[in-house]
Amino acid sequence: MLLKSLDHIFWLGRYLERLDxxxxxxxxxxxxxxxSHKDSQFSWPLLLDVLGQNGAELLSQLPPSDLTVEQQVMGFLITDADSEVSIRSACSALKQNARTVRQLIPRDMWEELNSLDLFLQEHCQQLQGRQHRYRLMTEVSRRCQMVVGVLDGTMLRSDAFDLFNIGRHVERADMTTRIMDVMVLQQLQPTDIKRPRFRWTSILNALGGVESYHYYLAHQNTEVDAVDYLLTYADFPRSLAYCLHRVAASAKALPHSAAILQRVWQLQDLLKTQNLSELTTGQLHQLIDQFQTGIIELHQVISTPKLEFSADLSQQMSA
Amino acid sequence: MGAKSFGHYQQISQCFDELVQADGQIRPPAAAIARFIDRHGSAELIQRQEQLNQTISAMGVCFTLYSDGNNIDRCWPLDVMPRTIPSSEWQKTSAGLKQRLAALNLFIDDLYHDQRILKDGIVPADLVLDSRNYLAPCKGISPRYGVWANICGTDLVRDGSGKFLVLEDNLRVPSGVSYMLENRTVMKRVFPELFADSFIYPVDDYPHQLWRMLASLSPRPGDVPCIVLLTPGVYNSAYFEHSFLAQQMGVELAENTDLLVQDDIVYLKTLHGLQRVDVIYRRVDDIFIDPQAFRPDSVLGIPGLIKAWAKGNVSIANAPGSGVADDKVIYAYVPEIINYYLGEQPLIDNVPTYLCLDPKQREYVLANLDQLVVKPANESGGYGILIGPRSTKEEQQQMAEAIKANPRNFIAQPTLALSTAPTLCDGVLEPRHLDLRPFILQGRDLYCTTGGLSRVALKKGSLVVNSSQGGGSKDTWIINDEV
Structure with a gap:
């Protein structure tokens, strides 16, 4: 595989997962x-904040319109092709990366990616009501899963395959922590009391993890909740622990596996050393921040293997 | 009289129709498609065309157009009606194509070595040596098997009698083969019953044949060759084809920055370090390939590549300099070239050609601009062509000036009554003109595709088949008639 393709195939995995x-x-x-109850403090711009945007600022720059805040936020998240965090922009980036590494991906997956793109172009142009939106988002997830399934069934087990999977799981780790952050920020207490129990079935539902959460609860000796589950339960494929495990497993054959593994271990250590149940919501929010910083560093290590081509050639060749 | 099965299909008089005889009967190879239309009606045909368009868009088969400084991806246009050719005819045609490429390669090799053909006065020496396609730095270099043009796309047309003629030889970086392959894939999905019904020769071994040919060029026979396809990049108009062929052959798709030359060896920058490259299938024009050898301003090149090639450490297909035989003036001499090197008569004739550099022929051309097709010697993509009968007096006047200013640069041919085939236009089958581009490979062995890419002018009466100028395509079915 070309050195240049590393970034593209890694991002291909990230963008596909990001869409999902x-x-x-x-x-x-x-x-x-x-x-939530009617009087809940739920604030839509928070969704933009957890994706690294300044929600309040983005909304304040919009021209006056009849749209509700919810609709405006959904514009940034779904239909606006210029918004960095929209489904449409993730899809164009996905397509662009796929085009660049077309020679590495099987025909069946190429076709799945194309039909995903066509589907989104057709259906993510205009804002829709909540019910329609729910179905649309479910369909987007389903189609992303189809791409992954086709790839899993047809792609050569190669560096490209490994990097694609690393990309997917780095992105998933990142997004899981962001989704958790929504939960945590919603419950942020003014006083530093011990964190409340988190029981958001809706979030676990969207992550496809309600049943396995109940299984998890039934098999733990100690008091645990959704936070423990999403961070530490390595048997659940959207937990941070699982994602880190997958990154480590897929990195083994890469030339810079040592550097990648070192970063993964640092993040795993962070998971182990924290006594999660003792944390306040504020501390939890800080911990999530730490994970996100760690994930950014992990990304950098993955995308910049240190190879010097012009140096000693014979050494390169024997390596 | 309308042809049976094709509604009120009206042939164009004087033109050979690929599917329908002059008496209105369906040609035998087209029997299956005619039966299909009889059975299902033209509404079904229209529906299949829609299905076909959707398939192409889902498969992502596209080509890139430059427009207003932007690159726009367009879905590849494919007509639902195939073009059929009997296999017995194809046998002879493909033998003629191989003969032609073999002779052209002997010619190129001679030009860069002894130049016997120039000394013997068969081809005027100044015609070759003054050509910008004759690359002096290539003199004395011997590519493997003495073959310079490893991949050739030869454009064939039929005259009014239905005889195949060679319109031009594309020996630089011929493109289109990926569309030939994708057209077939699409048609098999859209017309599974027709493929079950008739004996249509497959085309899908081309990527393997291409790989085999490239592998045969490796300077390190015995080892697993490292082959790369060199592309100008993702913004090139033929990028779809580059990535498609790389994927189909399982080789790396490299840009110039992915390659480097050290001690006259070419290396590929891979994830695991440098890997020695044996064969480069270049889709970059030769003069841009190495700034040290040709154009110093080239940003697409790999410094030192030509030296590595000259030393025999890497093979390049097509070899730099092979474009010398891809010149519409040289084209006029190809029958003599075949005779000179092979002692054979050409199996496929040229289109009659007038050379403007010859004073007598030039006089004729200038007097008959309204009748002739005039072409610049070194353009491709259908640009710069004057089609006499469809041109204005003003255009003819401009062309006359251009010819007088630079006669070497122009040839003229009679306006051909290009063959037609029924094509679905606004829901009705109408005759449209078409050509055929088969692809011929030469390395250790010679190979010719089964059929090729049929390009069709979608505008009524038009003779311009280039996709960049509103042309479409058809799947080409070579049908067994030799049971």
Whole structure:
């Protein structure tokens, strides 16, 4: 595989997962809203904040319109092709990366990616009501899963395959922590009391993890909740622990596996050393911040293997 | 009289129709498609065309157009009606195509070595040596098997009698083969019953044949060759084809920055370090390939590549300099070239050609601009062509000036009554003109595709088949008639 392709195939995995997870984030929060009481403090711009945007500022720059805040936020998250965090922009980036590494991906997956793109171009142009949106987001997730399934069934087990999977799981780790952050920020207490129990079935539902959460609860000796589950339960494929495990497993054959593994271990250590149940919501929010910083560093290590081509050639060749 | 099965299909008089005989009967190879239309009606045909368009868009088969400084991806246009050719005819045609490429390669090799053909006065020496396609730095270099043009796309047309003629030889970086392959894939999905019904020769071994040919060029026989396809990049108009062929052959798709030359060896920058490259299938024009050898301003090149090639450490297909035989003036001499090197008569004739550099022929051309097709010697993509009968007096006047200013640069041919085939236009089958581009490979062995890419002028009466200028395509079915 070309050195240059590393970044493209890694991003291909990230963008595909981002599409899926953005759709899940949207459905999870819509559920949260439906579950909340009328007087809840739920604020839509928060969704933009957890994706690294300044929600309040973005909204203040919009021209006056009849749109509700919810609709405006959904514009940034779904239909606006210029918004960095929209499903449409993730899809164009996905397509662009796929085009660049077309020679590495099987025909069947190429066709799945194309039909995903065509589907989104057709259906993500205009804002829709909540019910339609829910179905649309479910469909986006489903189609992303189809791409992954086709790839899993047809792609050569190669560096490209490994990097694609690393990209997916780095993105998933990132998005899981962001989705959790929505939960945590919603419950942020003014006083530093011990964190409340988190029981958001809606979020777990959107992550496809309700049943396995109940299984988890039934098999733990200690008091645990959704936070422990999403961070530490390595058997659940959207937990941070699982994602880190997958990154480590897929990195083994890469030339810079040592550097990648070191970063993964640092994040795993962070998970182990924290006594999660003792944390306040404020501390929890800080911990999530730490994970996100760690994930950014992990990304950098993955995308910049240190190879010097012009140096000693014979050494390169024997390596 | 309308042809049976094709509604009120009206042939164009004087033109050979690929599917329908002059008496209105369906040609035998087209029997299955005619039966299909009889059975299902033209509404079904229209529906299949829609299905076909959707398939192409889902498969992402596209080509890139430059427009207002932007690159726009367009879905590849494919007509639902196939073009059929009997296999017995194809046998002879493909033998003629191989003969032609073999002779052209002997010619190129001679030009860069002894130049016997120039000394013997068969081809005027100044015609070759003054051509910008004759690359002096290539002199004395011996590519493997003495073959310079490893991949050739030869454009064939039929005259009014239905005889195949060679319109031009594309020996630089011929493109289109990916569309030939994708057209077939699409048609098989849209017309599974027709493929079950008739004996249509497959085309899908081309990527393997291409790989085999490239592998045969490796300077390190015995080892697994490292082959790369060199592309100008993702914004090139033929990028779809580059990535498609790289994927189909399982080789790396490299840009110049992915390659480097050290001690006259070419290396590929891979994830695991440098890997020695044996064969480069270049889709970059030769003069841009190495700034040290040709154009110093080239940003697409790999410094030192030509030296590595000259030393025999890497093979390049097509070899730099092979474009010398891809010149519409040289084209006029190809029958003599075949005779000179092979002692054979050409199996496929040229289109009659007038050379403007010859004073007598030039006089004729200038007097008959309204009748002739005039072409610049070194353009491709259908640009710069004057089609006499469809041109204005003003255009003819401009062309006359251009010819007088630079006669070497122009040839003229009679306006051909290009063959037609029924094509679905606004829901009705109408005759449209078409050509055929088969692809011929030469390395250790010679190979010719089964059929090729049929390009069709979608505008009524138009003779311009280029996709960049509103042309479409058809799947080409070579049908067994030799049971």
């Amino acid at each position: 997870d953005t759709a899940r984030l949207i459905n999870a929060t819509s559920h949260l809203l439906i579950d």
